[in-house]
Amino acid sequence: CIVHRASCIAYASIKIIHPSKWDNMANMATTSFLLSNLHCPSCVSHIKDTLSHLDVQPSSVSPSLVTSWVTVDHEISLPIRNIQNALQEAGFEISDVVTNTKQPTTIATSKAHKAGHSNIGYLDRWISRWGAGNEPAKSKVAKRHLDNCEACRLERDVKAAEPSAIRNERTSDTVKRQDNTPLVVVNSNNAPETIWRASIAIGGMTCAACSGAITSELQEKDWIQNVVVNLISNSATVDFLGEEHQDNIVEAIEDIGYEATIDSVLDIKKLQDELSKTIRTVDILVDGMFCGHCPEKVLVSLDVFGDRVKVEKPIDIRDPVLKISYTPHVPDLTIRTILAAISEANESLSPSIYHPPTLEERSHQNHRREQFRILCRVILTLIIAIPTFIIGIVYMSLVPSSNPGRRFLEQPLHAGVSRSQWALFVMATPVYFLCADVFHLRALKEIRSMWRPGSKTPFLQRFYRFGSMNMLMSLGTSIAYISSVAQLIAAGVSPPLVPDNSTFYFDSVVFLTLFLLIGRLIESYSKSKTGDAVTMLGRLKPTEALLVVSAKSESESSDNLPGEQLLNGGNKESVQSINVDLLEFDDVVRVLQGGSPPCDGIVVHGETRFDESSLTGESKLVKKAVGDEVFSGTVNKDGPISVKITGVAGSSMLDQIVKAVREGQTRRAPIERIADTLTGYFVPMVTLIAIVTWIIWLALGVSGDLPEDYLGDSSRGWTTWSLQFAIAVFVVACPCGLALAAPTALFVGGGLAAQNGILVKGGGEAFEKASRLDCIVFDKTGTLTMGGEPVVTDFQIFPIDAEFGPQNGQECTLGSIKAIEENSSHTIAKALVSFCKSREIREAEIVDIEEIAGKGMRGRMSHDGSDILDEVLIGNEALFTDFEIPLKPEIISTLEAWKLEGKSVALAAVQRESHGWQLAAIFAISDPIRKEARSTIKAIRDRGTDVWMLSGDNQITANAVGAKVGIPPENIIAGVLPSQKAEKIQYLQRSLKAHTASLGTEHSTKRAMIAMVGDGINDSPALTTADVGIAIGSGSDIAISSAEFVLVSSNLSTLTTLLDLSRCVFQRIKLNFAWALVYNLVALPVAAGVLYPVVSGGSHVRLDPVWASLAMAASSISVVCSSLALRSGLPFLGFKVRGVVVELEVEGEGED
Structure with a gap:
C-alpha cells in the first residue's frame, strides 16, 4: 500500500546492484580475438584449456564457432599479449584483436598476421603472388602529390645534389617558413586538469x-x-x-x-x-600523404579553428588516422568545414570520416577469406576429379572389361602397377598436398601445441582429449594416400603377377578431399548467414541525408552542392544531399516519404506517420508531429518532414539495439556445455573405434573366420581390405553437428527477437531459461498500467478549523502538497503535482522534509515568509494510522469505493504547533490499464505459464486491477516496498513447483523458474533476482537495465512472442542435437562394417569412404540449414509470430 516510493529507497535499491559491478568493471577488461582456424568444438575446448593455464586465469572465455571470435573477460593485470601468445602457441591463427582497454594490440596483430601467413599452404602463396597487382595508380597519386608539395620537391632536389647535413637544414627552414602558427595538440603537459x-x-x-x-x-x-x-x-x-x-x-x-x-x-x-551531446570526437582518415611533411600540413590546416578543435591523437605517415574533438557550431564549425579545411591544405589530401571495422565486419572478412581459400581448393580438386572420375569410376567399374580403353588402362606400366593407378597417383598427389593441406597443417599444429616442450596439458590427458575435425579429415585422407603409396612401393619390391586396382585408394583421396572441401565451404557460408542479425540491423540506417541549409549559411558554406529551393515559414532554404557521417547536432534534415531519418531527432516541421516495426516489431503506424521523436531505421510512410538531429552516428536508438544484440551473442547457453563435453572426447573415441575396427576385421580375416568372398578380387590380402573400414570411420564421424546445434539456432533466434522488438541481452542462457518458465511476475505500475502520466480523477479538499488561521485555506493546502511532492519521483507524486499546478495555489517554502519509506512524506513549511510553520503529512492510510489520525466513516467509505475501482488513494493532513492533525484532502489517482494487458495474460496462461502480480499499492486496489487483467487474488502480492520485491521473487522461487526441465541446466528442477517483468530501473533488484528479468522501456532504458530481455516496444503482447520464440529455438536445438547424435550413432557402426554381412544386389552392404565423406558434410550442413529454417515462417519448420487479440474493455477504466 505505497503512495510514495521514496527516491532514496529507489536509489538504494539500484545501488545494491551497481557498485559491485562498477568495482569489478574497473578492474576487468574484455578482449576479442578473431581466429581464422576456429572450426569445431574441439577447438573450443582446446582454447579454454589453453587459457586456463595462464598465470592470471580469465574470468570467462566465450569462443563462437559462428563468428570465429573468442571473447575473453580478464583482469587488466593480465596482458593481452600473454593471451595472444598462448593462443598462437596452441596453434590458432589470430587475424584481429579488439579490446576495451588501453593496452596496445598492434604488436599482437602483427604477430598474428605473421602467424597466419606462416600457416598458409603453397596454393595460397601462389595465389597471393599471382594476384598481387602493380603500383601504377599509386605512382600517379604520388606524382600528383609531388607536384603540389614544395617541401617534397625541394627534398628530392637536395637529395640529388647536396650532402645530408645541408639537405636537413634547408628542409627544416622550408617547414619553418610554412608553419608560423602553433598547433593545437592535446598533451599531458599543457592539458587542463580533468x-x-x-x-x-x-x-x-x-x-x-x-x-x-x-x-x-x-x-x-x-x-x-x-x-x-x-x-x-x-x-x-x-x-x-x-x-x-x-x-x-x-x-x-x-x-x-x-x-x-x-x-x-x-x-x-x-x-x-x-x-x-555537444562535444563530438571523430576519427578522420587522410588519404594521399606520401612524405613526412604532409602530417604537419594537416595539423596546420586546423589552426584556423583555434582552440575550438583539439587534436586527441596526432597523425603520421604510418598511421593516417587523425582523432579530433570539437564543439559543433552550425554552420561555421562542423565536421564539413573541418574536412574542407584539410582538403584545402593540399589537393592530394582526401579526408574522410574513419569507421573502424566492427566485430561483424571483421568476422565477415574472415569468413570471406576462408571461403576464398577453400573455393580455390575446391576448383582445383574439381578439375582433377573429372579425369579421376572418368578413369577410376567410369573405365574401371562401368565400362565392360572388353573395352579397348579399359584394357589399355589396366595394363601394367611399371612395377606391375596399371596405367590407371599411375595416372590416379599423379592426380591425387597435388590434391593431397595442395588442396587437403588445410587439414594437415592445422592437425600438425594441434599435435605440436599439445606435445611441445613446456606444454601445460597434463600428460595423460594428451591421450584421451586431443584433436579436432581437422585431425579426423587429415587422418582419413592420409591413410588413404599413404597406404596407396605403400602399395606402390610394395609393388616395386615384389611386382604382382596381375595388377590389382582394388588395393589402391588414390581416387578416394581425390573424392574425399572434394566432398570435405565442399562441405567446409557450404558450412562456412551457412554459418556466416546465421550470425548476420547485427548486420541486418545496421543496414536499416541510411547512408545519405538531405541537409536543410538556410540562405545565410548556404552563402557562407564552401560546399557548392546542388539543392532544391523550398520555403519553410517564409524563409528560403535549400536541401543538399550529404553523407550521414557529415551531420552534426542541431542540423535539420529533410525526411521524404519512404525515407528513414539518418539519425535520431525531433520533428520541427510537418506531420506524418512512421513505420517503427524494424525496431519495435509493431506494424501499426505511429503518428508524428512537431516535437515528437523519430528514430533512425524507421520509415516515413506519409508526407515529408523536417527533423532536427539530436543524436549523431553511434548514439541512436538503433545503435543501442545493435550493441545489445552484439553483447547477447557472446553469451553461451548452458546447453552448449553438453556439446563441449561430448566433443572433448570425440576425436579420441573415433580414433579408437577406427583402430579397433581395423584390427578386428584384420584379425577375423587372417584367422580364416571370414568367408573368402568377403575379400573379393583383392590380391593384397586382408590388410588393405580391412583398412577401408577404418578410413570410413575416420571420415564419417562428425562432431561439428553437435557443436553447431545450439549456437546457430541461438544466433538465428537472437536475430528474430530483434526483428520483433526484443533485445536478448542475456544471450543463450536467457533464451534457455525463458523456454522453460513456470511463472511470470508482473509489476503493476508502469507494466500492467500505462505508468506514464497518471491523473487525479477524484478529490475532496476539506476546510481547516478557524483557529488555524486564514492562510490554511484550499490554496495553501494545495501549495503545501505541491511543494512536498515535487521532491519525490513516484508516479503518484507526479500526478499530485500536476493536479496542484492546474489549480490556484499559494506557494510554500519548505523548511524541513522527511521521507517515510513506503508510506509517504512529512514536511514543515511556511507561506509568504511567515514565521508560523505548518506541518504537513501526505501519504497512504498506513501513514495516518502511524500518526493516529482518525478518519470519519464517510471518508473511509469514499476511499474504499475508489479502491474498488482500481484507483490509488492519497491523504493529506495539516498540523500547527500544539494543535492536532486535521484531514486536509483525499485524492484518487488512476493509472490506466494497458489495453493489451488482459489479452496478453490470458495468452500466457493458455501457454501453461502461471501469472502473478507484485504491487506497492494496497490490497483492495491491487485486487481490483488484477480482476480487470485476469489475475486471481491469490496470485497478487500487495503492499510491497521496492526493496522487498527481490525477497518476494525468492519466495516464489522456493514455494512454486517447477513444471518443465531442460538439458544443460544448472538449476534444480525442484523449484520454479520465475520471470520478472518491470520497468527496468526501480525494479532492478527484482529483475536481477529473478531467473529471467524482462524490462519494459524505451531506448533510454536499455543501457541501464539489469534485465536479460528488453521489450523495446513497451507492448505486453511482445511477451507471448518471447515465450513462443524461446521455446521454438530450444525445440530446434533439441532437434539439432538429436539429429547430430543419431547420425553419429548410426553412421559410425555402418562405416565400421556392421552391415557388411548383408548382401544386396549381389554385393555386400558397406559405406565406401568417398560416400562417408559426403555423409559427414551433409550432417553439419543439415544442422545449420535446420537453424536457418527458423527464419522461413513455414509450418513445422520456421517461427511465425502468433498475434494476440486485444480484448476491448467495457468498463472504461482507460478513459482517464
Whole structure:
C-alpha cells in the first residue's frame, strides 16, 4: 500500500546492484580475438584449456564457432599479449584483436598476421603472388602529390645534389617558413586538469542542517569545484579536480559523523558530452600523404579553428588516422568545414570520416577469406576429379572389361602397377598436398601445441582429449594416400603377377578431399548467414541525408552542392544531399516519404506517420508531429518532414539495439556445455573405434573366420581390405553437428527477437531459461498500467478549523502538497503535482522534509515568509494510522469505493504547533490499464505459464486491477516496498513447483523458474533476482537495465512472442542435437562394417569412404540449414509470430 516510493529507497535499491559491478568493471577488461582456424568444438575446448593455464586465469572465455571470435573477460593485470601468445602457441591463427582497454594490440596483430601467413599452404602463396597487382595508380597519386608539395620537391632536389647535413637544414627552414602558427595538440603537459564527478551515497542525514554541514565541509577544499547534497535521496554529487581525491571526500564526510560510500566516479567532460551531446570526437582518415611533411600540413590546416578543435591523437605517415574533438557550431564549425579545411591544405589530401571495422565486419572478412581459400581448393580438386572420375569410376567399374580403353588402362606400366593407378597417383598427389593441406597443417599444429616442450596439458590427458575435425579429415585422407603409396612401393619390391586396382585408394583421396572441401565451404557460408542479425540491423540506417541549409549559411558554406529551393515559414532554404557521417547536432534534415531519418531527432516541421516495426516489431503506424521523436531505421510512410538531429552516428536508438544484440551473442547457453563435453572426447573415441575396427576385421580375416568372398578380387590380402573400414570411420564421424546445434539456432533466434522488438541481452542462457518458465511476475505500475502520466480523477479538499488561521485555506493546502511532492519521483507524486499546478495555489517554502519509506512524506513549511510553520503529512492510510489520525466513516467509505475501482488513494493532513492533525484532502489517482494487458495474460496462461502480480499499492486496489487483467487474488502480492520485491521473487522461487526441465541446466528442477517483468530501473533488484528479468522501456532504458530481455516496444503482447520464440529455438536445438547424435550413432557402426554381412544386389552392404565423406558434410550442413529454417515462417519448420487479440474493455477504466 505505497503512495510514495521514496527516491532514496529507489536509489538504494539500484545501488545494491551497481557498485559491485562498477568495482569489478574497473578492474576487468574484455578482449576479442578473431581466429581464422576456429572450426569445431574441439577447438573450443582446446582454447579454454589453453587459457586456463595462464598465470592470471580469465574470468570467462566465450569462443563462437559462428563468428570465429573468442571473447575473453580478464583482469587488466593480465596482458593481452600473454593471451595472444598462448593462443598462437596452441596453434590458432589470430587475424584481429579488439579490446576495451588501453593496452596496445598492434604488436599482437602483427604477430598474428605473421602467424597466419606462416600457416598458409603453397596454393595460397601462389595465389597471393599471382594476384598481387602493380603500383601504377599509386605512382600517379604520388606524382600528383609531388607536384603540389614544395617541401617534397625541394627534398628530392637536395637529395640529388647536396650532402645530408645541408639537405636537413634547408628542409627544416622550408617547414619553418610554412608553419608560423602553433598547433593545437592535446598533451599531458599543457592539458587542463580533468574534473571528475563523484556520486556518493550518504547515511545519517535527517534534516537540512545535515546537508548544509556536509556542503560547508566539502566546499572548504580548494580542489572541489561544486557540491550538491540531496537530502531526499541521501546522496551527494561532487565535482572535483584529481581522481586521487575521491577517498579524501569520503574521509571528510565521515569525519563530521556521516556514512559515505562512493557510488560512481565519472569524467565530467565525457559526462557532459553524453548529456548535452555537444562535444563530438571523430576519427578522420587522410588519404594521399606520401612524405613526412604532409602530417604537419594537416595539423596546420586546423589552426584556423583555434582552440575550438583539439587534436586527441596526432597523425603520421604510418598511421593516417587523425582523432579530433570539437564543439559543433552550425554552420561555421562542423565536421564539413573541418574536412574542407584539410582538403584545402593540399589537393592530394582526401579526408574522410574513419569507421573502424566492427566485430561483424571483421568476422565477415574472415569468413570471406576462408571461403576464398577453400573455393580455390575446391576448383582445383574439381578439375582433377573429372579425369579421376572418368578413369577410376567410369573405365574401371562401368565400362565392360572388353573395352579397348579399359584394357589399355589396366595394363601394367611399371612395377606391375596399371596405367590407371599411375595416372590416379599423379592426380591425387597435388590434391593431397595442395588442396587437403588445410587439414594437415592445422592437425600438425594441434599435435605440436599439445606435445611441445613446456606444454601445460597434463600428460595423460594428451591421450584421451586431443584433436579436432581437422585431425579426423587429415587422418582419413592420409591413410588413404599413404597406404596407396605403400602399395606402390610394395609393388616395386615384389611386382604382382596381375595388377590389382582394388588395393589402391588414390581416387578416394581425390573424392574425399572434394566432398570435405565442399562441405567446409557450404558450412562456412551457412554459418556466416546465421550470425548476420547485427548486420541486418545496421543496414536499416541510411547512408545519405538531405541537409536543410538556410540562405545565410548556404552563402557562407564552401560546399557548392546542388539543392532544391523550398520555403519553410517564409524563409528560403535549400536541401543538399550529404553523407550521414557529415551531420552534426542541431542540423535539420529533410525526411521524404519512404525515407528513414539518418539519425535520431525531433520533428520541427510537418506531420506524418512512421513505420517503427524494424525496431519495435509493431506494424501499426505511429503518428508524428512537431516535437515528437523519430528514430533512425524507421520509415516515413506519409508526407515529408523536417527533423532536427539530436543524436549523431553511434548514439541512436538503433545503435543501442545493435550493441545489445552484439553483447547477447557472446553469451553461451548452458546447453552448449553438453556439446563441449561430448566433443572433448570425440576425436579420441573415433580414433579408437577406427583402430579397433581395423584390427578386428584384420584379425577375423587372417584367422580364416571370414568367408573368402568377403575379400573379393583383392590380391593384397586382408590388410588393405580391412583398412577401408577404418578410413570410413575416420571420415564419417562428425562432431561439428553437435557443436553447431545450439549456437546457430541461438544466433538465428537472437536475430528474430530483434526483428520483433526484443533485445536478448542475456544471450543463450536467457533464451534457455525463458523456454522453460513456470511463472511470470508482473509489476503493476508502469507494466500492467500505462505508468506514464497518471491523473487525479477524484478529490475532496476539506476546510481547516478557524483557529488555524486564514492562510490554511484550499490554496495553501494545495501549495503545501505541491511543494512536498515535487521532491519525490513516484508516479503518484507526479500526478499530485500536476493536479496542484492546474489549480490556484499559494506557494510554500519548505523548511524541513522527511521521507517515510513506503508510506509517504512529512514536511514543515511556511507561506509568504511567515514565521508560523505548518506541518504537513501526505501519504497512504498506513501513514495516518502511524500518526493516529482518525478518519470519519464517510471518508473511509469514499476511499474504499475508489479502491474498488482500481484507483490509488492519497491523504493529506495539516498540523500547527500544539494543535492536532486535521484531514486536509483525499485524492484518487488512476493509472490506466494497458489495453493489451488482459489479452496478453490470458495468452500466457493458455501457454501453461502461471501469472502473478507484485504491487506497492494496497490490497483492495491491487485486487481490483488484477480482476480487470485476469489475475486471481491469490496470485497478487500487495503492499510491497521496492526493496522487498527481490525477497518476494525468492519466495516464489522456493514455494512454486517447477513444471518443465531442460538439458544443460544448472538449476534444480525442484523449484520454479520465475520471470520478472518491470520497468527496468526501480525494479532492478527484482529483475536481477529473478531467473529471467524482462524490462519494459524505451531506448533510454536499455543501457541501464539489469534485465536479460528488453521489450523495446513497451507492448505486453511482445511477451507471448518471447515465450513462443524461446521455446521454438530450444525445440530446434533439441532437434539439432538429436539429429547430430543419431547420425553419429548410426553412421559410425555402418562405416565400421556392421552391415557388411548383408548382401544386396549381389554385393555386400558397406559405406565406401568417398560416400562417408559426403555423409559427414551433409550432417553439419543439415544442422545449420535446420537453424536457418527458423527464419522461413513455414509450418513445422520456421517461427511465425502468433498475434494476440486485444480484448476491448467495457468498463472504461482507460478513459482517464
